[in-house]
Amino acid sequence: MSAPAAVKPFQVRIQEWDFDLTAELAKLRADNPKVGAVVGFVGTVRDLNEGAEVAQMELEHYPGMTEQSIAAIIEQARQRWPIFGALVIHRVGPLQPLEQIVLVAVTSAHRGEAFAACEFIIDYLKTEAPFWKKEQTPEGARWVDARVSDETALKKWGGA
Template sequence: MSVVRVQEADFDLSTEVAALRAQNPKVGAVACFVGTVRDLNEGSAVEAMELEHYPGMTEKSLEAIARQARERWPGSDVLIVHRVGVLKPLDQIVLVATTAMHRAEAFESCAFVMDYLKTQAPFWKKEKTEAGERWVDARESDDSALKRWNVAADDAHQD
């Protein structure tokens, strides 16, 4: 099972994980990642971050990422909740939770989804700093992280 949501509203980690776990009695492990807005990026204080997306396309991209994780780790479940809109430091941005029979598969699938999401999901981030607004570029380290899964950044869109 995969659940994908893009929303402005915040999410509750324990509620989301409980709902995911309740779907599969074979679950022996749950791995979660919660990304939050930092108050500092590239040496500048961040007052806010605005996340934009392409409705419909973004969900389709996230569903493809979840599907690939479930193909790599059969029997796993995937939850992706990604927020959009204006967020402040400490606000939650993204939740990725994966389940599996054993911890190694849960950890691996969660890392895979997050690495894939960081480079391939169509989100645009604009930071508001004391110096003004700026778009946040993709990082080379995110592309490198994706390569460890034998998925080239350019190939990832061919789903």
């Protein structure tokens, strides 16, 4: 069996279709013998939010601006930690509970840098990237506001 073809070391993808976590992580670390750590975060659609059942979530974005915003977040992580690669895949369109929404993955020589950079990227992505979420609940459709906990998470990085 041959190794998977490597992806660009720093990449942002916005897409409607699902992603294969194992394949994406394998591509991110392929052909780089310096990689000693791969850290990934996968966000999924919850079936309950703020006390209401969620039947579906629809994500919208601003094409072009969204990718630039996330690329800038990755660049900030690169300035803070010696990482070899970072991949952000964010889905848009209608999604059902339990479906994957986002993948943030980071490679580095050591786990500490990879964990920190991954957490930094997802914390900033949740508050800075231009996405809009609309949930379908038994009471009807509603737009999802930013969470106070997401804003609080930025404070540990010197943001917000």
